[in-house]
Amino acid sequence: MDEFWEKVWDWVKSILLALLLALFIRTFFVQAYKIPSGSMIPTLLIGDHILVNKLVYGVKIPYLRATFLYRGRLPHRQEVVVFIYPRNRKLDFIKRVIGLPGDTIMIRNKQVYVNGRPLREPYVQHTDPHIYPLTEACVEHPFSVSGILCRDNFGPVKVPPGYIFVMGDNRDESYDSRFWGFVPLRDVKGKAFLIYFSWDPRTFHIRWRRIGKLIH
Numbered sequence: 001m002d003e004f005w006e007k008v009w010d011w012v013k014s015i016l017l018a019l020l021l022a023l024f025i026r027t028f029f030v031q032a033y034k035i036p037s038g039s040m041i042p043t044l045l046i047g048d049h050i051l052v053n054k055l056v057y058g059v060k061i062p063y064l065r066a067t068f069l070y071r072g073r074l075p076h077r078q079e080v081v082v083f084i085y086p087r088n089r090k091l092d093f094i095k096r097v098i099g100l101p102g103d104t105i106m107i108r109n110k111q112v113y114v115n116g117r118p119l120r121e122p123y124v125q126h127t128d129p130h131i132y133p134l135t136e137a138c139v140e141h142p143f144s145v146s147g148i149l150c151r152d153n154f155g156p157v158k159v160p161p162g163y164i165f166v167m168g169d170n171r172d173e174s175y176d177s178r179f180w181g182f183v184p185l186r187d188v189k190g191k192a193f194l195i196y197f198s199w200d201p202r203t204f205h206i207r208w209r210r211i212g213k214l215i216h
Contacts, residue, residue: 030054031190033082033092039168039175040094043080043123048210049197050094052082054190074100075164075188077114078121080215083166084187087180094192095176096123099165101185106156107178108134110171113156121169123216128172143181154178164188 035048044050058072075081075097085091098112098119099105106113109131112121131152138150142157151172159165163182168174177183192215198207 031082032196033094033192035094038173039170040080040096041170041173042125043096043169043215044094044192044195045198045200045207045210047199047201047207048195049199050192050215051194051196052190053193056191057188060186074185075191077103080192081164081166082189082192083183084189086183086187092189093166095166095168095174097164098167098177099159101159101161101163103159103165104156105154105159105165107152107154110152112167123169124171125169126172127170142178148179150178162186 031052031054033050033052035044035046035050038046056072057075077097077100079097080094081097082092082094085093099114104115106116110126112119132149134153135145135149137145138153139155142150142154157165159182162185164185165177166183167176167178194215195210195213198210199205200207
C-alpha cells in the first residue's frame, strides 16, 4: 500500500510541477491567444491561435503593471501587439502599432501619414469604397466624434509620451485608436509572432497552411 501512495504522490508532484512551469512561462515569457474578430484581416483571421512574446518589451511583476523585473525595448512601428483595452481592462485587444511616443498621426482619404509622410502599409485591406469626408471636428477633436465619421479623415494628433497609437489591418472594419484613443505602454502585454493553430469557424476545418506562419 505504501508503494501505491508513493507512486500517486510522484504523479501528483509531476502534475504540479508541470502546472507551475506552464504558469511561469505564461506569466513571463509566452502566452497563447485566440483571434475572435476580423479587425486584423488579412494578417490574422478569425480562429487563428497565436503566440505572443511577453519578454521582448520587458517582464512586469503580476498585478503591478508599471513595475518591471526587466525592461525590454519599446514597441517598433508596424509590430503587431497585444494590449489591455483601455475602456475595459478585462479585455485584451490585438492591433498594429502605427504611432510611437512623439509621432504625429494624420489620416487623409484612408491614407495614414506619420510625421507628415505617407506610411507604406502592404498589410492593409479596405473593404468599404466609401470615404467619409474631412470635417472640422475630425481635425480639432477626433476622439470626441461618435461613430465612424473620422474613420477615413482623422487628425492630426500627437502621440503623448508613454503611449502608442494602434490600428487594425482590416482598416474599414477595425475599432481602434481612431475611436478610443491611445494605448499606455504599460498596458502592452507582448508582440505577436507566430500562428500555431488555425480553425475556420465557417467550414469547421483546420487551416493547415497557416500553422507555423510568422506574424509580420
